[in-house]
């Protein structure tokens with residue numbers, strides 16, 4: 270299968286300090302399910318920021334969907350980002366919009382008509398258990414409810430790549446399982462999924478998932494599948 274993400278010798282340095290990420294070389298196959306794990310401060314969020322191009326690397330090459338994003342002109346980034354669903358660690362909901370309208374955003378950006386948006390958003394809010402909170406603004410929602418709105422918004426338009434930073438950090442185990450089913454179902458429809466998490470229980474629930482471990486800014490992959498993934502010729 271083709272690679273959807275390629276990192277070659279990627280390094281990231283914030284300011285004048287040492288490198289936060291060093292020599293990251295890895296490939297994620299289109300359609301794969303990946304967990305990214307590692308101790309607090311290892312650089313997981315930093316790596317995800319490189320992936321959704323909120324941060325450029327200090328060195329190395331990053332390709333997304335086959336395109337070099339390090340040299341890509343800024344004007345081309347919004348179109349690229351529309352192909353990616355992101356669940357941010359701090360949610361980043363639009364404060365003046367209701368839960369419904371936050372979740373509807375990607376569908377409206379894609380030009381979907383109002384009836385189809387409403388049907389799709391209600392179904393998604395039902396799945397994440399927020400039907401009765403549809404009209405609520407983010408500030409009136411609990412942390413776990415905000416997280417579920419953020420997840421619903423990230424997955425509703427079936428992105429090609431889903432990136433989620435600790436997406437179950439604020440919910441109870443039952444809801445965590447339900448959200449994992451959502452990611453699993455999305456992956457079954459073809460979305461490549463990358464989830465950063467400390468939750469070993471969660472990781473055990475997707476047997477086909479591969480796990481990347483970050484430690485002190487370097488990635489390790491005990492199976493060896495990621496640095497030299499098998500290539501299938503078209």
Ligand SMILES: Nc1ncnc2c1ncn2[C@@H]1O[C@H](COP(=O)(O)OP(=O)(O)OP(=O)(O)O)[C@@H](O)[C@H]1O
Pocket residue numbers: 283284289307308309310311312313314315316
């Ligand atoms: N904008 C920034 N400026 C300077 N240093 C930063 C910045 N963002 C992160 N760092 C540093 O980079 C290192 C990695 O942070 P990062 O948030 O990527 O780790 P993490 O693995 O996601 O941690 P956690 O599991 O606690 O969320 C930390 O030492 C952090 O202080």
